[in-house]
Amino acid sequence: MDPRILEAMMPDVVAASYFARLMADGYCIIPGAMDPRVGERVNCELESRFVQTPFCKGAFYGETTKRFGSLLNRSETIQSFVLNPLVLKLVQGALGPHCDRFNLNLTQAIEIHPGAPAQFAHRDQAMWGGPKGELEYLVNVMWPLTPFTAENGATVLWPGSHREQDKGFLPVEDSVVAAMEPGSVLLFLGSTLHAGGANRSNAPRRGILISYCLGWLRQFETQMLVYPPAVARGFPRELAELIGYSIHRPNLGNYEGQSPAVLLERDVPDFIQAQDALTSEQQAMIEQLENGGIPMEAVRNIRGHNAQAAA
Ligand SMILES: O=C(O)CCC(=O)C(=O)O
Known part of the structure; x- marks a missing residue:
């Protein structure tokens, strides 16, 4: 049965089953999470930016890869990836116990070119200096725009590595390759050791990485600069809130004592009433x-x- 039909019929059962895998293995792949034509449209919308973007600089990003962010400025279609209901349910399950609300951490297109070596294995939660192993900081979501294969640089993950935070490196033999087709999606925790794979094929591998973090953390991509009020005003409310136009209770992230969503109103009052936002x-x-x-x-x-x- 088409996975999207199954999800429409039994959304909670499907979500619970993927959530169990995500938390047990540190990652899960959901086949058929999106109509692949949506990915094709995004691929076309981003084509000229992929072509014109220079290769990255630095050993971590990799000098035979291209990356660019601000994807919600570049394609309206990306909204359907960011707001995918099943993904948001799983993210809420992983991050919800540790925050009042979670935020969008980044949107980034990644193109790994032929000849690119494997990336350094890493855990994305290393960005934040808090204790590790007690809570999840981040959930990463990779949507392939081209097929992901072992030859062309599919993401490589170490299953169970979220339970071994003290181990910076694990044997390559213990890793798995997230092979998948456009329309599928890979979710993995910020505590899971992973890397972009080596591209030994003769065509680039393209994917869209979207991540969500605890609402009280500084975001990797400074969302409110990337989407200032004049831009965010045009977004659906749920998306604007995910970006940061919302209060994290108690009272965190306010503008003049109110939710920064006040900035999305047509006429922002000169005098604003500071207002409690308590748990x-x-x-x-x-x-x-x-x-x-x-x-x-x-x-x-x-x-x-x-x-x-x-x-
Ligand atoms: O491109 C990928 O498959 C993973 C990229 C990644 O892990 C990163 O850049 O942090």
Whole structure:
């Protein structure tokens, strides 16, 4: 059966099954997640940018690869990748327990050219200096625009490496190749060791990488500069919120004490009323306090400070 029909019939069962694989192996591939014609359209929309973009500089990106970001500025069709409901459900499952909301971390087109060597194996969560192994920071989503094969540089992953954070390198023999066709999608955790593969074929490998991170982290690609209010105003609300036009409770990322979504309104008022955006637990605590219910120590961390710092 067409995977998209199965998903339409039993969305929760399908999501639960892929989520279990993602968390057990550190990655999962969903065949037939998107009509491949959507990918073909994106490929055409990005064609001239692929051609005109210079090769990257530096050993990590790889000097026989091309990359460019800001994809929502370059193709309206990309919105259907970024907002894919099944993907968002899996991302919510992985990141939801560690944040009030998750954000778009980057959109990046990657073209690996013939002759490119394999990339250094790495974990994308290395960008952030917090503790590793206790929480997931990021989910990566790779949508192939050309077939991904072992010969042409398909992403290589180390299954289970998200449980071995102390190991920077693992034997190549333990890796798997994410071979897939356009229309399929690969999801992998920010804690999973992976790399772009070597391209030993005679044609470039193209893919679109979209990643989502915890809503309280600095994003890899500075989304609100890439999509300033004049641009984000034209996006669906859900997309604008993912970019960062939203509050991460309590009160993080505000503009004049309100959600930066206020900047998407046609007339932004000169005087803006600062407004609490608290978690439901904090709100309940305050209500209890107002009703004379609980001692002051219990609300010391109301701004997200720890109790000692706030004392
Ligand atoms: O192109 C790929 O398959 C993976 C790229 C990657 O892991 C990266 O650039 O961080």
